[in-house]
Structures are given as structure tokens and as C-alpha cells.
Amino acid sequence: MKIRTKITILTGALILGTTFIVLGQYFLEKERLSDFLKEVTREEKDSFNLLVSLSSSNISTLARDYTFWDEMVEYVNNPDPIFAEENINEGVNVFNASSAYVYNIDKELVYAYDINHQVPFINFSKETLEELMRSRFTHFFARTNSNITEFSAATIHPTNDSERITKPQGLFIVGKHWDNNYISNLENLSGMSIIHEGEEIPNEEDSSIKFSYQILDKNNNIIETFTIVSPLPIFDDMQRASRNQLLFIIFSTLLMLFVIFISLNRLVGKPIESLSRSIKKKDIELMKKMQKSPSEFGVLAKLVLDFSEHELVLQSKAKDEAILSAVGSGLIAVDKEKRISLFNVAAEHLFGVNAKDALGKSVDSVFETRTHSGFSFSPEDFPLSKALREKKLVSETVQCITKDGKKFPAVITAAPVILNNEVIGAVQDLRDITSEEALEQSKRDFISLISHELRTPLTSLDWTVEKLESEKNLPLDIIESTIPYMRSSLNRIKTLVSAMIEVSKIESGSVITASNELEISVLIDNSIKELKPGIEAKKLKIEINDETDDKDTVLSDEKLLQIIINNLISNAVRYSNENGIVRINIKKDEKEFVIDIANTGEGIPEEEQSRIFSKMFRATNAKLISPDGVGLGLFISKSFLEKLGGSLTFLSIPNKETIFSIHLPVLRK
Amino acid sequence: MNSATNKENILIIEDDSNLVSLLSGRLESAGYKTEIATDGEKALIEIEKKPDLILLDIMLPKLSGLDVMKIIREKDEWGKKVPIIITSNLNPDDDHIISSVAKYSPAFYLVKANYSLEEIIEKIKSVLLTK
Numbered sequence: 001m002k003i004r005t006k007i008t009i010l011t012g013a014l015i016l017g018t019t020f021i022v023l024g025q026y027f028l029e030k031e032r033l034s035d036f037l038k039e040v041t042r043e044e045k046d047s048f049n050l051l052v053s054l055s056s057s058n059i060s061t062l063a064r065d066y067t068f069w070d071e072m073v074e075y076v077n078n079p080d081p082i083f084a085e086e087n088i089n090e091g092v093n094v095f096n097a098s099s100a101y102v103y104n105i106d107k108e109l110v111y112a113y114d115i116n117h118q119v120p121f122i123n124f125s126k127e128t129l130e131e132l133m134r135s136r137f138t139h140f141f142a143r144t145n146s147n148i149t150e151f152s153a154a155t156i157h158p159t160n161d162s163e164r165i166t167k168p169q170g171l172f173i174v175g176k177h178w179d180n181n182y183i184s185n186l187e188n189l190s191g192m193s194i195i196h197e198g199e200e201i202p203n204e205e206d207s208s209i210k211f212s213y214q215i216l217d218k219n220n221n222i223i224e225t226f227t228i229v230s231p232l233p234i235f236d237d238m239q240r241a242s243r244n245q246l247l248f249i250i251f252s253t254l255l256m257l258f259v260i261f262i263s264l265n266r267l268v269g270k271p272i273e274s275l276s277r278s279i280k281k282k283d284i285e286l287m288k289k290m291q292k293s294p295s296e297f298g299v300l301a302k303l304v305l306d307f308s309e310h311e312l313v314l315q316s317k318a319k320d321e322a323i324l325s326a327v328g329s330g331l332i333a334v335d336k337e338k339r340i341s342l343f344n345v346a347a348e349h350l351f352g353v354n355a356k357d358a359l360g361k362s363v364d365s366v367f368e369t370r371t372h373s374g375f376s377f378s379p380e381d382f383p384l385s386k387a388l389r390e391k392k393l394v395s396e397t398v399q400c401i402t403k404d405g406k407k408f409p410a411v412i413t414a415a416p417v418i419l420n421n422e423v424i425g426a427v428q429d430l431r432d433i434t435s436e437e438a439l440e441q442s443k444r445d446f447i448s449l450i451s452h453e454l455r456t457p458l459t460s461l462d463w464t465v466e467k468l469e470s471e472k473n474l475p476l477d478i479i480e481s482t483i484p485y486m487r488s489s490l491n492r493i494k495t496l497v498s499a500m501i502e503v504s505k506i507e508s509g510s511v512i513t514a515s516n517e518l519e520i521s522v523l524i525d526n527s528i529k530e531l532k533p534g535i536e537a538k539k540l541k542i543e544i545n546d547e548t549d550d551k552d553t554v555l556s557d558e559k560l561l562q563i564i565i566n567n568l569i570s571n572a573v574r575y576s577n578e579n580g581i582v583r584i585n586i587k588k589d590e591k592e593f594v595i596d597i598a599n600t601g602e603g604i605p606e607e608e609q610s611r612i613f614s615k616m617f618r619a620t621n622a623k624l625i626s627p628d629g630v631g632l633g634l635f636i637s638k639s640f641l642e643k644l645g646g647s648l649t650f651l652s653i654p655n656k657e658t659i660f661s662i663h664l665p666v667l668r669k
Numbered sequence: 670m671n672s673a674t675n676k677e678n679i680l681i682i683e684d685d686s687n688l689v690s691l692l693s694g695r696l697e698s699a700g701y702k703t704e705i706a707t708d709g710e711k712a713l714i715e716i717e718k719k720p721d722l723i724l725l726d727i728m729l730p731k732l733s734g735l736d737v738m739k740i741i742r743e744k745d746e747w748g749k750k751v752p753i754i755i756t757s758n759l760n761p762d763d764d765h766i767i768s769s770v771a772k773y774s775p776a777f778y779l780v781k782a783n784y785s786l787e788e789i790i791e792k793i794k795s796v797l798l799t800k
Contacts, residue, residue: 448760452728455758455782456685463691466785485687624709627684627728 004269011261018253029242041209044230051190056150059174062095063154067172070159076104076170084111099175136164140218148178192230207236271297330430338363351402368401387414387426408434449630453496457489499632506639513557520586521546523562527569534573540582547587555667560640567633568660572599574626595662603654613638678702680720682712684729695786712737719747727757738773752776752796
């Protein structure tokens with residue numbers, strides 16, 4: 001994965017992580033706020049309850065106070081309107097109550113008073129009054145007309161019964177109307193809004209605490225449910241602060257991540273991407289631009305450049321070494337002290353020494369150099385020493401002797417290696433010229449052999465002419481007797497010169513063939529006629545067996561085929577034993593003509609058979625049987641036959657028979 | 670025409686029949702007695718007659734001139750001293766010819782093609798004189 005992708009993914013993961021943290025924080029904060037809200041709500045509720053109970057303490061105090069007077073007991077039994085007006089009305093007014101009711105022991109209403117003079121008064125049922133009489137104090141709500149009224153009831157006892165253990169003498173009920181005045185008074189005291197059931201809750205901007213306040217009657221039935229709304233600007237501030245804090249965290253984190261992403265991308269992602277792109281595309285120019293950067297990427301780019309240059313140098317060095325290794329001649333490079341620094345494959349082969357064994361060693365310890373004729377060099381005359389000393393190219397033909405004692409002629413070319421006008425070493429190219437010398441030798445041998453072969457008939461002619469010149473008046477028959485010898489000598493010269501020309505043509509590849517329709521038997525007859533003196537001298541028997549029809553003609557080159565047949569029959573005659581047989585067989589099948597020319601005699605020694613077609617090769621026994629001869633006949637015959645698309649094979653059974661077979665393809669005009 | 674007084678015997682070892690007849694004819698007319706061997710093996714028979722001088726070709730059938738020369742030189746006292754004139758058309762400048770011929774101390778190495786019959790007679794005479 002690319003580094004920029006990684007950075008992007010990493011940043012994404014960070015954003016995701018941060019979002020989780022922030023959300024967690026947000027919910028925690030929300031929970032904390034909610035807890036706080038509950039707590040505050042509970043407190044507000046308590047304080048409202050306290051306020052309500054405090055407000056109602058007036059009527060309960062009034063009720064308790066008035067019900068253990070002896071006068072009150074007296075009044076219940078014997079109601080006095082003045083007493084009622086002076087005490088009960090007064091009490092209601094002083095205690096800020098709204099109404100008062102007095103009942104006698106028989107639960108008959110004795111007196112009733114209401115500040116609003118609302119008539120009819122509430123009629124408590126007999127059951128309610130009985131119930132109220134049973135407990136000493138009772139606090140309860142009841143709906144009266146349209147209002148809710150809070151009541152506090154107490155049983156009436158004589159003054160001395162402070163514990164109210166005697167039988168109640170009557171019932172005193174004090175009421176307080178929860179009218180609009182009272183409610184707004186409560187609102188003012190608590191700072192909260194009290195909203196009647198069904199009334200719309202004002203939608204204020206500021207958040208507030210809301211809770212229900214239920215008014216229950218004596219039987220715990222809900223008479224009215226108020227909604228109490230307590231404004232809480234602090235909570236709102238807190239909420240806002242918390243939200244703002246959250247937003248700030250989110251925003252700053254995102255900003256930070258964005259900055260990190262951009263910077264990472266710019267500082268790391270981009271340079272790495274362009275570096276890797278330039279490495280991939282081998283964009284040297286871009287890397288050169290990058291290496292100017294003062295950051296680590298500059299160093300990296302420089303490093304890559306250095307490496308690639310180093311790599312190029314190594315590659316070029318490896319290439320150079322491969323080229324030097326591939327050079328066919330032995331290459332040895334030495335330093336100023338003639339210690340070997342390069343020893344190529346050809347040198348390894350020449351000297352039978354591994355390069356790793358030769359490197360670092362003195363060149364003289366690896367092989368010995370002598371003059372071409374085998375004399376030792378004085379150290380300063382070594383071609384390498386000369387090249388190092390005289391700073392010039394030195395070339396000499398020398399003899400090399402390896403550590404194994406192998407000798408071979410070689411041409412050494414030594415050249416100084418000059419760097420900054422200073423000789424730092426030398427390179428020696430060493431070429432084994434064994435094969436060239438062998439070629440030279442074979443040329444010399446050829447010339448020597450040819451000259452010998454030419455000289456003999458020339459001598460014969462020379463001496464004959466000398467004889468004819470010096471001995472005047474020779475009888476005609478003597479003179480005439482010299483003619484066949486001269487003819488024979490001339491023929492030998494002609495044959496030899498022709499052979500030389502033929503060899504030269506073969507070697508230069510300039511043998512030109514014609515296509516003639518030939519009768520092989522005619523060519524054979526020609527040869528035999530020419531070789532008649534030899535055949536007669538050896539008393540040879542010639543057997544010719546022609547299996548072909550008269551119509552079977554060969555399409556080939558007449559001259560070349562005649563030379564081939566001449567050579568082979570002449571060999572058969574030459575190497576046949578006296579009174580031997582020369583057998584010639586001509587046959588033909590679908591593909592080829594085969595002419596077998598066989599002779600009896602010693603044959604070709606088995607160990608020399610493989611070389612029999614080599615130029616100038618003559619079998620050991622052949623040289624002794626017939627010392628004259630240059631060893632060209634078979635070479636020429638085989639070469640010519642191949643040129644004609646045929647081949648020459650042989651089979652030699654020593655001391656029995658030797659058969660040479662000419663194979664010629666059947667060609668059609 | 671010169672005539673030899675002592676009638677020295679000269680052995681001609683040469684395989685070319687034409688050269689043999691020309692050489693022997695010329696030597697005999699010069700007053701020498703000649704014997705002829707046309708190959709190495711025949712030469713070994715002829716040397717038993719201990720000729721006074723030998724004309725020896727190198728390239729011979731059956732046994733080469735060099736082998737014949739070695740046998741002569743190792744044969745006996747006569748063999749060690751008898752003058753041998755090499756008559757060969759091989760080039761004496763060739764390294765291997767010089768080295769193989771020299772150790773048998775021939776009286777002379779003569780390239781036939783470069784000598785007339787007359788010159789050969791002169792050479793034989795001078796060699797026999799210094800014998």
C-alpha cells in the first residue's frame with residue numbers, strides 16, 4: 001500500500017477514534033447534566049413542598065389553638081354570635097385564613113365564616129365529619145365551588161385536656177382558599193411558576209426545571225395537578241458551556257488532524273511518492289532535483305542517486321569484465337609492481353591457472369616467458385617490463401612455459417595503462433600461435449614436398465638433356481629411347497602442377513562444376529589406358545564389372561570426375577601388390593551411382609585410417625611402398641566429390657583388400 | 670672426358686629408374702664401376718660389397734635413406750668411414766633434414782636438381798681425393 005494511502009487511512013482512523021471519544025464525552029456530560037438536573041429538581045421540589053407546608057402552617061396553628069379553649073367548648077354547646085364574630089372571624093383574619101367552620105358533638109354546623117362570604121358554604125357530609133371527629137388533627141384538600149381549599153381540622157377539647165384525650169366536644173375546621181392571590185403569592189415566594197392543569201406551559205428560551213405537584217383529597221384522590229416551573233439559567237449556561245466545549249474539542253481535533261494529514265502528506269507522503277516514482281521510472285533528473293532538499297528526503301534521494309550511479313558503475317564494470325573475459329586471447333592486467341589484477345578466461349585456459357589463484361601474484365610466478373627460440377629473457381627485456389618502462393606498446397613473439405611445463409609459442413602485446421599521465425600498470429594480450437605456427441609449418445612442408453616432387457622429374461629431364469647435349473652423334477635409337485622417360489617426367493610435372501592448382505581452388509572455394517552427361521565406363525577406360533605402364537610393370541589383373549545399362553548416364557562434371565577416378569585407380573595400381581587384382585565395380589540404385597575401386601595389398605593401417613583424407617597425409621606404409629607422392633590425391637578426390645554432391649568412402653582389410661567407393665547422386669537433366 | 674684409374678666402386682641408391690640409368694651411364698663412362706640399389710632393402714644387400722663411395726637418395730621405398738645411412742654407420746669400420754654423398758631433392762635447409770642427416774656425417778649433401786651429371790662427377794672425384 002502506498003504511504004499516502006496509509007496516511008489517509010491513519011488520519012481517517014484518528015478522526016473516527018476522536019469522534020468516538022468526543023461522543024463518549026458528550027454522553028457522559030449529558031448524563032452528568034441530567035443527574036445534576038434531577039438533583040436540582042428534587043431540591044426545588046423540596047423547597048416548594050416546604051413553602052407550601054409553611055404556608056399551610058397558619059391554618060393548622062389556628063385550628064390547634066382554638067380547639068382547646070373552655071370558651072370554645074362552651075360556645076359549641078351554647079353558640080354566642082358575638083363570641084363567634086370577635087374570636088373566630090378575628091382568628092381567620094389574623095391567621096390569614098379564608099374560612100372557618102364549627103360543628104358540635106352531634107356534627108351540626110354551629111358556625112361558619114368565609115372571608116369572601118361565599119354562600120353556600122361547603123357542606124361536609126356526615127361521613128366526612130365522623131371521620132374528622134375520630135382523629136384529633138386532619139389536614140386535607142377539597143374542591144369548593146371553583147376553588148381548591150386547603151383545610152385543617154381539629155377536635156375541640158376543654159383547656160385542661162392539653163393532650164386531647166377526652167371525648168371531643170366539637171369540630172373546628174379552618175380553610176384556606178388556593179385562589180389566584182394565594183397562588184401568585186406562592187409564586188412570588190418560591191420564584192417558580194405554578195401552572196394549572198390544562199393551562200399552557202410558557203415556552204421560555206431559558207431552560208427550566210419542571211415538576212408536578214399533585215393536590216390530593218382526604219381519600220387520596222387527585223383533585224388537581226399543578227406543573228411547577230422553576231427557571232434555571234445556570235443550567236442553561238452549563239449546557240451551553242458543555243456544548244461549546246464539545247464543539248471546540250471537535251473542531252480543534254479535526255483542525256489538528258487536518259493539519260497533521262496535510263503536513264504528513266506534504267512532508268512525508270508526497271516526497272516518498274515522488275521518490276519512489278522517480279526510482280521506478282529511473283528519473284534521474286527528478287532525483288537530482290530532490291537531492292537539493294535539506295530534509296532527510298534529500299539525503300535519501302542522494303543516496304538513491306549514489307546507489308544507482310554505483311550500480312551503473314558496477315554494471316559497466318561487470319560488462320567490461322564480461323567483455324574482457326570473452327576476449328579470445330589471454331588478457332592479463334598488472335599493476336606497477338607487475339602484480340596481476342585481471343586474468344581472463346582465455347588466460348586461465350592458456351596457463352591452466354584459475355584467476356583467483358593468479359590475482360595479486362607476480363605475473364612471473366604464473367608462467368615463464370622465453371624468447372621464441374627458447375632462450376631466457378633478462379628481466380628488463382620482458383615485454384611487460386618494457387611497456388611499463390618505456391610507456392609504449394610492445395609486441396613480440398615469445399615462447400611461454402606454464403607451471404605444468406607446457407610450452408607454446410605466443411605473440412605478446414603489452415601496453416602501459418596510463419591514468420592522469422602516470423603509468424599505473426600494464427595490460428598484456430597473449431595469443432597462442434601454435435596453430436598459426438603449425439599452419440606455417442604445414443605450408444613449409446607443402447612447399448618442401450612439392451619442390452621435392454617437382455625436382456625429381458626436372459632432374460630427370462635436366463640430366464637427359466645434358467646427356468643428349470654432351471654425347472654427340474648418339475645413335476637414333478638411343479635418342480628415341482629417352483623420349484618415354486622425358487614424357488613420363490613431363491607428365492609427373494603436369495600432374496603435380498594440376499594437383500596444386502586443384503588444392504588451391506578447393507581451399508579458396510573456387511571449384512566450378514559443369515554438368516555433363518557422362519558414361520562412367522568411358523572415364524574408367526581413360527584412366528586404365530593412362531596407367532598401362534604401371535599395370536604391366538606390376539603384372540596386375542584388372543576386373544571391371546559394370547552392372548548399369550548403356551542408357552544409365554551420370555549427370556556430373558567430366559573433368560572433376562575424371563580426376564577423381566584417375567586418382568583412385570592410380571592409387572589402386574600403386575599400392576597393389578605385384579600380380580595383384582584391381583577390381584572395379586559400377587552399380588546404380590534409385591538414389592545413387594556407386595563406383596567401387598578395390599585393390600589387393602597391405603591396406604591402410606587401422607590407426608591411420610581416420611587421417612587418410614587429410615591434405616598431405618600419407619600412410620606410413622604408403623611412404624615406404626612409394627616414396628614419391630604428396631598426399632593430395634585422396635584429399636582432392638574427396639573435396640571434389642563433395643562439391644559434386646557425392647561422397648567418398650572406403651573399407652580397408654589389411655593384407656587383403658582396400659575398397660574406395662565413389663557415391664554420386666542420380667541427377668536428372 | 671676424365672677417366673678414373675682405380676676403377677673405384679660406387680653404389681647408387683636411387684629409386685627413380687630414369688635417374689639411375691642416367692647416373693650410372695655417366696659414372697661408368699667416367700671410369701667408375703657402379704652398383705645399383707632401387708630401394709632401401711636392396712641397398713642393405715649391396716653395401717656388403719663395401720663400395721668406395723655411396724650416392725644415397727633419402728626418399729626410398731621400403732627403408733628410407735636415413736635408415737640405410739644409420740645402418741651403414743653402425744655396421745663396421747668400413748661403414749664408419751665410407752664417404753656418403755646424399756643425393757636428394759629434399760631441401761637441405763629444412764630444420765629436420767639438417768639435424769637428422771648431420772649426425773651421420775655425410776660427405777656432402779647434394780640437391781640433384783641443382784647439379785648437372787658433370788658436376789656430380791667433379792664432386793665424387795673431390796670426395797674420393799680427400800678420403
